[in-house]
Amino acid sequence: MVLSAINIVWMRRDLRLHDHAALYHALQAQGSVQPVFIFDTEILAHFPHRNDRRLSFIVSALCDIDRELQKRGGRLLVLHGNAKEIIPTLAQALGVGNIYAAEDYEPEAMKRDAAVAAQLEGTAKITFVKDQVIFSPKEILLESGAAYKVFTPYSNNWRSRITPLSSMPYEYNDKGRYAAFDGVMQRIQACGLQYIDLSAGPEAALEAVEYDYNKDTLWPTQGAVARLQEFISEKSKNYEFSRDAMAVHGTSRLSPYLRFGLVSVRECVHRAMEAGAIKWLTELIWREFYAMTLFHVPESAHVEWNPKYRGRLDWSHNEGHLAAWQQGKTGYPVVDAAMRQLLTEGWMHNRARMIVASFLTKHLRISWTKGEEHFAQYLMDYDMASNVGGWQWAASTGTDAQPYFRVFNPSLQSEKFDPKGEYIRRYVPELQRAPADTLHAPWKHPLLMNYYPPIVDHATARDQALAMFKKLA
Ligand SMILES: Cc1cc2nc3c(=O)[nH]c(=O)nc-3n(C[C@H](O)[C@H](O)[C@H](O)COP(=O)(O)OP(=O)(O)OC[C@H]3O[C@@H](n4cnc5c(N)ncnc54)[C@H](O)[C@@H]3O)c2cc1C
Numbered sequence: 001m002v003l004s005a006i007n008i009v010w011m012r013r014d015l016r017l018h019d020h021a022a023l024y025h026a027l028q029a030q031g032s033v034q035p036v037f038i039f040d041t042e043i044l045a046h047f048p049h050r051n052d053r054r055l056s057f058i059v060s061a062l063c064d065i066d067r068e069l070q071k072r073g074g075r076l077l078v079l080h081g082n083a084k085e086i087i088p089t090l091a092q093a094l095g096v097g098n099i100y101a102a103e104d105y106e107p108e109a110m111k112r113d114a115a116v117a118a119q120l121e122g123t124a125k126i127t128f129v130k131d132q133v134i135f136s137p138k139e140i141l142l143e144s145g146a147a148y149k150v151f152t153p154y155s156n157n158w159r160s161r162i163t164p165l166s167s168m169p170y171e172y173n174d175k176g177r178y179a180a181f182d183g184v185m186q187r188i189q190a191c192g193l194q195y196i197d198l199s200a201g202p203e204a205a206l207e208a209v210e211y212d213y214n215k216d217t218l219w220p221t222q223g224a225v226a227r228l229q230e231f232i233s234e235k236s237k238n239y240e241f242s243r244d245a246m247a248v249h250g251t252s253r254l255s256p257y258l259r260f261g262l263v264s265v266r267e268c269v270h271r272a273m274e275a276g277a278i279k280w281l282t283e284l285i286w287r288e289f290y291a292m293t294l295f296h297v298p299e300s301a302h303v304e305w306n307p308k309y310r311g312r313l314d315w316s317h318n319e320g321h322l323a324a325w326q327q328g329k330t331g332y333p334v335v336d337a338a339m340r341q342l343l344t345e346g347w348m349h350n351r352a353r354m355i356v357a358s359f360l361t362k363h364l365r366i367s368w369t370k371g372e373e374h375f376a377q378y379l380m381d382y383d384m385a386s387n388v389g390g391w392q393w394a395a396s397t398g399t400d401a402q403p404y405f406r407v408f409n410p411s412l413q414s415e416k417f418d419p420k421g422e423y424i425r426r427y428v429p430e431l432q433r434a435p436a437d438t439l440h441a442p443w444k445h446p447l448l449m450n451y452y453p454p455i456v457d458h459a460t461a462r463d464q465a466l467a468m469f470k471k472l473a
Contacts, residue, residue, distance in 0.1 A: 005031030006094050006179045010038070010087065010101040011076075012109075014131050014261035015061040016224075017068055019169035021131035022100040027172050029098050032179040035069065035076050036090065037062055039196065039209045040083040042112070046376075051212045053346050054380055059202045059213060060221040061262055066198045074178025077188070078196040080209050086193060087116045091124040093191040094184060099124060102131035102261075105291050106384050107298040132261065133288045134158075134166055134269055137295035140288075147296035148289070151400045155285045167269040218345055219380055224262035227254060228271060236277035243279075246338075246349045247422035252280070255381030256347070258287075290389030293399050301388050302369065304397035313397070314468055315367040324455050325360055326374055328428070331454035333439055334414035335359050337427040344427070346380040351417050357394030358408040362465040363456050368395035396469065404469035407462045411440040 007026040014020055015037075026033045047055060066076040079086050091099060099120070104113060117126050130136050140157050141147060148154035188195050196208050206213040231252040235242070242250025257263045265284065272281040297305055304310045324330050328339035338352035348356070353375075360371045368391040375391070376382050392398025396406075418424055421439035425432055431439055434448055442448035 006096050006184075007031055007033050008087075008090065008094070008096050008099040009033055009035045010099055010126075011035055011065075012037075012102060012104060013259070014102045014264075015058065015065060016262050016264065017065055017072075017174070018225075019171075019264040019267055021129045021170060022102050023174065024170040024172050025127065025129050026098070026100045027174055027177055031097075033074070033174070033177050034094065034096075034179040034184055035065070035074070037076060037078050038083045038086055039078070039080045040112075041081055042083070042108075044209065044211075047211070049377070050210070051214055053214060053216055053219070054382070055206060055209075055211045056202070056214050056216055057219055057221060057256065057380065058260065059206050060216070061260060062205070063198055063202050064221055069178060072174055072178060073176050075181040075184075076198065077181075077184060078198060078205070079188075080194040080196055084112055084115050084119065087126075088119045088123070089191060089193060090188075091120060093187045093193070094179075096124050099126040101126065101128055103128045103136060104132070105137055105295045107294070107301060132265060133291055134265060134284075135161065135288060137288075137292040140292065147292060149399050151286065151289050154289050154292070155282065158285050158288065162269070162273075164270075164273075167266045167273065169264065169266050169270060219256055219347075221262060224254075224257040225267065227257065228252070228263050228268060232271045232275045232277065236272070236275050236280050239277065240279040244351045244417050246334075246351050246418045247420070247426070251350065253347070255383075259381045259383050286389075287383075287386055290385040293389060294385040297399075300392065300398070301384060304395075305392050305399050306397050306401070308472060309397045309469075312472055313367070314365075314471070316365040318364065318366065321364045321455055322360075322366055322370055324452075325356070325364060325366070325371075329452045330359070331443065331452040332359065332410040333421075333424045333428055333431055333442060333451075334410050334418060336452070337418075337424045340427040342375070342378050346378055348379070349423075351413075352423075353390060354394055355408055355410060355413050357391055358406075359410060361391075361395040362407045363410075363458070363461040365461075365465055365468055368392060368397065405466055407465055409458055409462075411458070414440045 007029050009022045009026045014022065062076060062078060069076055087099065104110065113128060120126055135158060140154060140161065196205050198205055203213040231254065235250060239250065242248055254263060258265060268284060269281065294300060325339060328336035330336055335356050338348050338356045341352065342348045357371055360366050361368050372387055372391045375387050389398060393401045396402055396404035414424065421436045424439050430451055438445040438448055442451045443454055
């Protein structure tokens, strides 16, 4: 079968069909469009659990896209293997001249994209377009051209540069512009690429890449845009006041959708500006600040961003403490609730993330890298830049981090941000019936003596943390 000129749209962190930068650019070119997603074996190697809920989320989003594409005359092509080999093989098999993909700023992703571009040289052109941020890490810099180290001036510069146009969602008419899928499939079968058939359903699709599918009612893939609209119209006004209350859904809970691109950052920013949701906009700017930081200091994914501390902090290697923290058995109910929320929901409230990160790095003096790795295994919204940024902020080793002498007192934090203990009770069934005033420090109450005893004493742990940092002051 003769195929007319095809342009590939390689979907990665942009799992949607609306306001899609790569799709928009592919539609500007002549010829038809074939959207492609690859279950990349190099990425899957970082997903050791067969029932990883992120893979269920991804495959469910791919099925949604495929169904929608069928209405528009196309199909989604899903392949399994090493993306660095697949893209050049695919381009050759389909006789493709142009490939479009969104820019990715994570260190490994940039290496992959550079390798793909090099392999394609002379046969096809790959164009990377900005999609997951409003301003790329190269766009908001100090006058000297160096990266910002402090958030507020970065944020001021960001805000001064934003115009209605820079957050304007992409619009296009893609009906009838997709490649004839039968012809595409003939070529795929002939060249031996491993194709995943979405028509057989999400279970079979994940089974083919050796993972288990679990339908997730907590994080449905449909209705992401409606979630954004609902947050903007109903919650954004109160966000400044309710964002720290751990028991209520006062934040947008859009992070998994932003992470995998089921909503675009342009529509988030656009709506935030329309609604005057200034505080919420600031959080979206933090996301770009951390992307910029990791881009300019890629080694900060693994070592302390602050050269003063790099590789020099005397971290503890207490495996028992680490396990108690990971399982939510530290004896500090707010820490335990948060860690169990992570295990059961694949998500954690931002205030809780700050509390548990402070606890691991300051109370237990265990390196932030251990916490970063644990979050990377379980967070639905895991994003290397934001996670490393958040961890290094809490550990006082990062850019614009909190000062080392700020050590959260977990009991005071839960008294303040979960006064009635609703958050604690939701995730710690052992404390289900405990009176609210006993929940923040159960070891003081004879009624609750059966609860896990605190693995460290707050005051002693605080002194030890300060001593660890002071040595390098
Ligand atoms: C130790 C630690 C680890 C973290 N790891 C991640 C991570 O892996 N992925 C992730 O998306 N966020 C991470 N965060 C930031 C923040 O906790 C989450 O983005 C937020 O809790 C997501 O909930 P939400 O969508 O309701 O956020 P909202 O409050 O509604 O904010 C809207 C969006 O802004 C972005 N955002 C909000 N706060 C931050 C922040 N502090 N830094 C960067 N972006 C932010 C997110 O994309 C979020 O969805 C981490 C924070 C800490 C302290």
